[in-house]
Amino acid sequence: MSAPQDILVLNTGSSSVKFAVFDAHMQQRFCGLAEGIGQAGRIRIEAGAGDGAGAGAETEFADLPDHRRALSAVLTRLSQQGAGPDRLRAVAHRVVHGGRRLLAPARITAEVRACIEDCVPLAPLHNPHALSAIDALDDLAPQLPQYASFDTAFHATAPEVAQRYALPPEAEALGLRRYGFHGLSYAALCRRLPDISQQPLPRRLLAFHLGNGASVCAILDGQSVATTMGYSPLEGLTMGTRVGTLDPNATLRLVEDLGLARTKDLLNRKSGLSGLAGGLSDMRALDAAGTAEARFAIAHFCYWASRHGHSLLAALGGCDAIAFTGGIGENAPAIRATILDSFGWLGIAVDPDANANNAPRLSATSAPTAAWIVPAEEERQIALDARFLIDTGE
Ligand SMILES: Nc1ncnc2c1ncn2[C@@H]1O[C@H](COP(=O)(O)OP(=O)(O)O)[C@@H](O)[C@H]1O
Numbered sequence: 001m002s003a004p005q006d007i008l009v010l011n012t013g014s015s016s017v018k019f020a021v022f023d024a025h026m027q028q029r030f031c032g033l034a035e036g037i038g039q040a041g042r043i044r045i046e047a048g049a050g051d052g053a054g055a056g057a058e059t060e061f062a063d064l065p066d067h068r069r070a071l072s073a074v075l076t077r078l079s080q081q082g083a084g085p086d087r088l089r090a091v092a093h094r095v096v097h098g099g100r101r102l103l104a105p106a107r108i109t110a111e112v113r114a115c116i117e118d119c120v121p122l123a124p125l126h127n128p129h130a131l132s133a134i135d136a137l138d139d140l141a142p143q144l145p146q147y148a149s150f151d152t153a154f155h156a157t158a159p160e161v162a163q164r165y166a167l168p169p170e171a172e173a174l175g176l177r178r179y180g181f182h183g184l185s186y187a188a189l190c191r192r193l194p195d196i197s198q199q200p201l202p203r204r205l206l207a208f209h210l211g212n213g214a215s216v217c218a219i220l221d222g223q224s225v226a227t228t229m230g231y232s233p234l235e236g237l238t239m240g241t242r243v244g245t246l247d248p249n250a251t252l253r254l255v256e257d258l259g260l261a262r263t264k265d266l267l268n269r270k271s272g273l274s275g276l277a278g279g280l281s282d283m284r285a286l287d288a289a290g291t292a293e294a295r296f297a298i299a300h301f302c303y304w305a306s307r308h309g310h311s312l313l314a315a316l317g318g319c320d321a322i323a324f325t326g327g328i329g330e331n332a333p334a335i336r337a338t339i340l341d342s343f344g345w346l347g348i349a350v351d352p353d354a355n356a357n358n359a360p361r362l363s364a365t366s367a368p369t370a371a372w373i374v375p376a377e378e379e380r381q382i383a384l385d386a387r388f389l390i391d392t393g394e
């Protein structure tokens with residue numbers, strides 16, 4: 001039997017583990033998701049590219065009390081499909097926070113693992129789960145190389161003035177900087193948009209990643225120059241359960257009244273759409289609910305996506321194209337239309353049929369500023385990063 005070549009990608013989120021397996025030719029063999037960790041768990045696994053052309057998705061309910069059990073259930077399902085650890089060349093992880101030291105994809109050594117651990121306070125909803133997946137695979141298959149790609153790395157190109165808070169040096173020494181996130185998604189968007197548009201990457205690109213977490217990025221000549229998330233993935237837009245930008249004095253007031261732990265929980269898990277709409281954080285559920293508070297939550301989401309997006313135009317000095325990605329960005333025509341209409345002054349003309357059909361090109365061909373949908377390809381980006389490191393012997 002030839003040496004195993006598959007790469008397993010793990011994208012560990014706060015309540016889910018997304019996974020994908022890529023072969024030596026970077027064809028996707030499987031993809032799927034373990035979600036509802038800590039609640040009513042479900043696992044979905046699908047053969048092929050996950051675009052409906054594969055062998056049909058299988059979903060089953062599973063007891064997933066924590067991330068470790070979820071990972072072990074994922075590995076069991078993959079083994080049953082002939083894609084278990086013995087078939088793997090490597091495992092590659094999405095790590096949300098790489099801090100100031102991890103600025104490029106890396107093989108996970110003891111030193112890299114320690115750096116990821118140092119960043120746990122900076123991304124408490126994300127980094128601990130990535131570490132638990134890294135450790136679980138190390139126990140299970142210690143000989144298997146593991147790699148990490150960092151969501152923060154893409155934004156390392158932003159100028160110092162965009163990365164610094166106006167804080168004195170002692171705060172900077174604690175790592176209080178604007179790092180930015182969703183970098184793997186933005187890197188994938190820059191890679192994919194030229195294929196989709198059949199044109200070179202637009203010089204001044206405003207990219208909206210709208211999923212459970214949401215952010216906007218100003219991309220100049222393919223590099224991040226500004227983004228809406230900051231020290232942690234809490235800043236910026238109104239999100240599924242995260243508050244977005246909040247006056248720090250409001251945070252201090254909450255800490256005084258509720259204490260630290262309840263404030264953390266409130267700002268990260270009980271705010272955003274969920275806070276505005278009685279616990280509904282999922283855009284499809286809000287749409288279906290149709291209540292006044294659900295409509296207000298959606299309006300809040302669109303208003304702040306537009307306002308923050310507009311603020312980034314200052315860093316771009318104009319805009320040649322807007323692109324949407326993420327679950328909402330790719331699938332919610334009404335939300336895209338509201339945001340794009342607010343940029344109408346730029347000369348964007350939305351093609352209503354294209355928008356209603358989630359077509360890749362959303363704007364009329366004659367419009368001076370184009371608008372596009374680009375499917376989020378975080379898993380492929382992570383696999384490409386790992387494949388590059390393997391091929392270059394890192
Ligand atoms: N057809 C759709 N219409 C509206 N919203 C959608 C649709 N499909 C997915 N979404 C929304 O996308 C969000 C999840 O996005 P996703 O990028 O998958 O999230 P995550 O940040 O967990 O990766 C949810 O709010 C979900 O409701």
Ligand SMILES: CC(=O)OP(=O)(O)O
Pocket residue numbers: 013014096151181182211212213214233
């Ligand atoms: C960094 C971040 O916000 O990720 P997600 O949107 O997957 O929660």
Ligand SMILES: [Mg+2]
Pocket residue numbers: 211212213
């Ligand atoms: Mg996501």
